[in-house]
Each structure stands twice: as structure tokens, then as C-alpha cells.
Amino acid sequence: MSEQQKKIRLATVWLGGCSGCHMSFLDLDERLIDLLEQVELVYGPLVDAKEFPQDVDICLVEGAVTNVENLELARTIRNNSKQVISFGDCAVTGNVTSMRNRIPVKDLLTAVYHEAQAPIGAESLKVLPALLKKALPLHQAVKVDIYLPGCPPAPERIATVVTALLNKQPVELQPEMRTFG
Amino acid sequence: MPVITLTINDELVSARSGQSILEACRDHDIQLPTLCYLDGLSARGGCRLCLVDVAGSPRLLPACTTEALENMVVTTHNEKIDRYRRMILELTFAERNHTCAVCVSNENCELQSLAAELGMDHVRYDYLNPELNLDTSHERYGVDHNRCLLCLRCVRVCDEVEGAHTWDVMGRGVESRVITDLNRPWGDSESCTDCGKCVEVCPTGALFDKGSSVAEMKKEASFLRRILDGREKRQWQR
Numbered sequence: 523m524s525e526q527q528k529k530i531r532l533a534t535v536w537l538g539g540c541s542g543c544h545m546s547f548l549d550l551d552e553r554l555i556d557l558l559e560q561v562e563l564v565y566g567p568l569v570d571a572k573e574f575p576q577d578v579d580i581c582l583v584e585g586a587v588t589n590v591e592n593l594e595l596a597r598t599i600r601n602n603s604k605q606v607i608s609f610g611d612c613a614v615t616g617n618v619t620s621m622r623n624r625i626p627v628k629d630l631l632t633a634v635y636h637e638a639q640a641p642i643g644a645e646s647l648k649v650l651p652a653l654l655k656k657a658l659p660l661h662q663a664v665k666v667d668i669y670l671p672g673c674p675p676a677p678e679r680i681a682t683v684v685t686a687l688l689n690k691q692p693v694e695l696q697p698e699m700r701t702f703g
Numbered sequence: 704m705p706v707i708t709l710t711i712n713d714e715l716v717s718a719r720s721g722q723s724i725l726e727a728c729r730d731h732d733i734q735l736p737t738l739c740y741l742d743g744l745s746a747r748g749g750c751r752l753c754l755v756d757v758a759g760s761p762r763l764l765p766a767c768t769t770e771a772l773e774n775m776v777v778t779t780h781n782e783k784i785d786r787y788r789r790m791i792l793e794l795t796f797a798e799r800n801h802t803c804a805v806c807v808s809n810e811n812c813e814l815q816s817l818a819a820e821l822g823m824d825h826v827r828y829d830y831l832n833p834e835l836n837l838d839t840s841h842e843r844y845g846v847d848h849n850r851c852l853l854c855l856r857c858v859r860v861c862d863e864v865e866g867a868h869t870w871d872v873m874g875r876g877v878e879s880r881v882i883t884d885l886n887r888p889w890g891d892s893e894s895c896t897d898c899g900k901c902v903e904v905c906p907t908g909a910l911f912d913k914g915s916s917v918a919e920m921k922k923e924a925s926f927l928r929r930i931l932d933g934r935e936k937r938q939w940q941r
Contacts, residue, residue, distance in 0.1 A: 611804055614825050615796075618804060623832040656832065661825055669824040673804035701819040703803030703810065703918075 530688060533578045534566030534609070535599060537592040538619040538657055539585030541567065543610035546674035547582070553681055560688055574598045580687050582609040582670075582680075586619035587663040591651035600664035605687060609680075611673040611702055613660040618673075620657040627653050668693050671702050709775040724766035724777055725753055735779055736788060736817055738795075738906055739854035740767045743927040744863060750854055751791050752817070755779050763787065789823045797828040798877060799835065800849040801907070807847075807920035808908030814852060815907075831877070838883075840890030843913055844902050846881070851909035853879055857901035864927065869895040881909075900927075 536544060544567055550557065564578060565571045574595060581603040587596050600606055611617035622630055631653070635644045660666050670683050679699050686693045705720040711733055718727035723746060728735050738750035748768035755766045758776035763784065766777075778784070795801075795814065803809050817823075835848040855872065858881060862868040869892050873882045883889040902910040904924045911920045933939045 608825065615802075616830060617802060620830065620832070621800070621802060621805075623830070624800075624834045656830075659825065661827075662829070666825070671824065695824075697816075697819045697822075700822070700824055701803075701810075701815055703806065703812075703815060 529562040530560060530579045531564045531575070531577060532561040533564050533574065533581040533599070533603065534568065535574075535581060535583045535585075535595065536567045537583060537585030537595065537613070537660075538588030539610065539612040540618070541584070542674040543582075543584040543612075543672075544568070546610075546672075546677055547680055549677040550681060551677070553677075557684065574602060576602050578603040580605050580607065580684070582607050583613050583660055584609045586612045586616045586657040587654065587660060588619055588657040589651040589653050593654065593663055596660060596663045605667045606660070606664065607668045607670055607683065607687075608660045608666045609670050610675050611671055613666075614669050614671045615702060616657050616659045617702075620659075623656040627655060669700075670695075671700055673703055707771065707773040709771055709773065709777065711777045712779055718771045722771050724755060724757075724764075724769050724771045724775075727771040728766060728779060733779055735766055736821060737767065738813060738817065738852065739856065741856050741860075741904055741924060741927065743931045744856060744859040744904075747855060747859070750795075750852070752788055754784060754787060754791075756781065756784060785821070788821050792818050792821060792823045793826045793828055795852050796823075796826050797830050799831075799833060799851060802849075805917055806850060806908040807911045807915040807917060808850070808922075809918040811918070811921045812908060813906035833877075838889050839913060840888035841892075841895070841897075841913070842890065843897060844889070844899065845911050845913050846883075846889060847909055847911065848880055849909075850907045851881060852907060853881070854906055855881070856904040856906065857881060857910060860900045860904045860927070864931070865896060865898050865900050867894050867896050867898075870901060903927075 563569050564575050581599050583599060583606060587593050608614045612619045631647060635647055670679060672679055682695060682699060683693050706717050707720050708715055708717050711728060716727060716731050725735055736752045738752050739747050746767040748765035751765060753766040754763040756778040757764050803815050837847045839845040858870040861870045869883050870881055872879055873886055874880055884892045884894055902912060903922050908920055
């Protein structure tokens with residue numbers, strides 16, 4: 523077995539969120555160097571893979587499940603990953619992404635793409651993936667193993683969870699590290 | 704006042720006759736989570752977080768409204784009670800729109816910190832996402848029904864301490880809302896004295912000082928004990 527194959531396969535995914543959780547992941551700073559010695563980053567906004575790969579060990583999922591594309595990808599993630607982590611408040615609770623849930627989808631799309639003054643207009647609705655009726659927390663779409671709350675989760679929280687997973691220890695966040703918001 | 708003896712978590716403790724189980728617990732530094740209870744206001748048993756097991760009772764009882772009795776055997780924490788408390792919090796989060804990240808009370812919220820403390824790391828129920836409004840007609844304060852959990856501290860402090868009874872409740876069950884006067888805009892209220900006690904005792908971001916942005920609303924309910932001691936015991940101290 524080569525050195526490369528022994529590494530833990532880590533994926534990160536950006537669903538319906540603002541990418542703030544990924545920014546916080548980058549704020550691991552020099553800890554990223556140690557992390558990358560132990561893991562192979564196989565998918566996510568930070569790498570160039572187009573398809574979600576097979577045999578992923580750990581997958582951090584940012585964002586709520588808000589359209590059909592998110593839902594399809596969430597199912598692929600679940601099928602192909604040993605451990606799925608709800609990464610940040612949008613994945614855990616729906617958070618800001620779900621604030622649209624009380625507005626009917628048709629009214630929402632009309633307000634944004636037909637009535638608003640914006641460079642992207644109604645023509646884009648033909649290519650955009652259809653919105654689900656409600657933006658869902660990840661665990662309402664697929665089974666989730668670990669919840670990592672925060673908006674965004676502070677780098678210390680991310681480090682605590684990822685370190686425990688890499689060492690195959692149970693993930694236990696202290697109360698001050700598991701607040702929403 | 705006669706003293707009684709009861710057992711809490713396998714320890715014999717004494718309490719004054721007439722005290723609630725919650726008061727007896729707090730006197731002995733036994734921690735119980737609460738949201739609707741506030742020292743100085745009447746007990747209501749609304750939030751159900753202080754549920755405890757009382758030997759001989761077929762159901763869990765709220766410690767704040769259950770009188771401590773001689774020879775009572777009380778358990779405040781076990782696997783079942785902890786699980787129920789987390790469920791209660793989950794239902795509370797599911798019922799309204801508690802978006803911590805954009806709330807004025809982020810990082811200073813009793814609901815938010817209780818969820819973390821009791822290990823409620825996600826909500827298993829469907830969020831109701833109700834359509835709720837915000838009333839900012841008052842000159843100094845606002846009410847955001849998205850964050851209200853119907854603890855009714857505002858109603859009680861306004862009636863029992865300020866004596867104005869501006870706040871009350873309309874509707875039933877999940878449709879209940881706190882209202883000012885007879886459901887008129889807060890700013891038009893003739894009974895409101897603008898004292899702000901309701902804002903200070905509110906455990907979440909439901910009542911807030913106007914102008915507060917995300918995480919800026921800090922509240923301080925300790926004034927309540929101070930003014931009540933002055934009023935009832937003639938002890939005035941800061």
C-alpha cells in the first residue's frame with residue numbers, strides 16, 4: 523500500500539450556505555499543514571475534483587439542502603462517505619438559508635428574478651436547479667453522524683472535531699464549543 | 704417557619720415548609736435548567752425544563768410549581784429526564800424562527816446557552832417556520848415574535864412588579880402570542896410606562912432595545928431581586 527492510499531480521505535462540500543464555514547476551515551492556518559500530512563483532500567471548493575468520489579472517510583458538509591442538486595449530492599455524499607458531518611449552522615439547523623421557508627417558492631423566484639433590478643434575470647431560471655419547497659437541515663435529507671454548530675464554527679471547533687475523527691476517538695464538544703450562532 | 708426534610712438525588716436536604724422543589728434545589732446548589740422561572744416572579748411551570756422525578760408520581764413534575772414535602776424523594780437528573788429536556792428544547796426551537804446567527808441576543812441568550820449546556824446539538828422535528836411579525840412601534844423597544852418562547856416573564860413582571868399589566872397573551876397553543884394592551888401596537892399602548900422591565904427579563908431576543916444589532920443586546924435581570932428586596936424587606940442595596 524502506498525503512502526498516498528493510507529491517508530484518510532477528506533471531502534468538504536458547499537451546499538446552500540455562504541462559504542463562511544469554509545473560510546473558517548482555512549482559518550485553521552498552520553494547522554492545515556499538519557492536517558494535510560494526515561489526509562488527502564479529495565473533493566470540495568478547495569480542490570478541483572468534478573465528481574464526488576468513492577470511499578470518502580470524512581465529509582464536512584456546509585450549508586442547507588435547498589435545491590434538487592443539493593439533495594442529489596447529499597445522497598451521493600451519504601452513499602460514498604463513512605462519516606458525514608453537518609458543518610456549521612446552515613447544515614445543522616437551516617439557519618439563514620432557511621429564512622426563506624415561510625415564502626412560497628414561486629413568490630420568491632418572482633421577487634428575485636422577475637421584479638428585482640439585478641444583472642441576472644428570469645432567463646437564468648431555465649438553468650438553475652429547482653428549489654425545494656423548504657431549505658432543509660442536512661439531517662432531514664440524509665443521516666448525519668456528527669453535528670458541528672456555529673455561524674461559522676470557530677477554527678478551534680473544527681480542529682477539535684477533525685482531530686478526534688482522525689484519532690478515531692468519539693467527538694465530544696464542550697458546551698461552550700457547541701452553541702449555535 | 705417549620706423545616707421539612709426530603710431526599711434530592713439520594714441526599715437528605717432540609718427545606719422551609721412551603722418552598723417549591725426548585726427553591727429547595729437552588730438553596731442546596733443543585734442545578735436545574737429553567738427558562739420561564741425567574742426569582743422574584745410567580746412560578747408558572749410553563750417551559751417544563753425543570754421537570755423532575757418525584758417517587759410515587761406517575762409523571763415528571765415541574766420543580767418550580769411543585770411544593771417540596773416532608774419525605775419526598777426527588778431525582779433531578781437521569782437519562783430519561785435529560786432526554787426529555789432536550790426534546791423540550793428541540794420543540795421550542797422548531798416552533799418559532801430562532802435564527803441565532805442573526806439575532807440581537809446571539810451569545811447572550813438563555814435559550815441558546817441552555818441548548819449548548821444540555822447537549823441539544825440538532826432538532827429532529829420539522830421546523831414550523833411560522834410567519835411572525837415584528838412590532839417596533841414603541842419609541843425605545845421592539846418585540847420580535849420569531850424569538851418568543853412564551854415564557855411570559857414579560858407578562859408577569861409587567862403585572863406583578865410594575866403594576867401596569869400592559870402585556871398579556873392572545874390565542875391558544877401554538878397560535879399564542881404575547882400582546883400589548885388589547886393587541887394594539889406597543890407604541891400606541893396607553894398602559895405601558897416605558898419602564899423596560901419586560902425587556903430586561905426576556906430570556907431571548909424577543910424583546911430588545913431598538914437600535915441593537917446582531918449580538919448587541921445584553922440583558923440584566925438582577926435588578927428584579929434588588930427592587931423587590933427594597934419593596935418587601937425594606938433592604939435597599941445595590
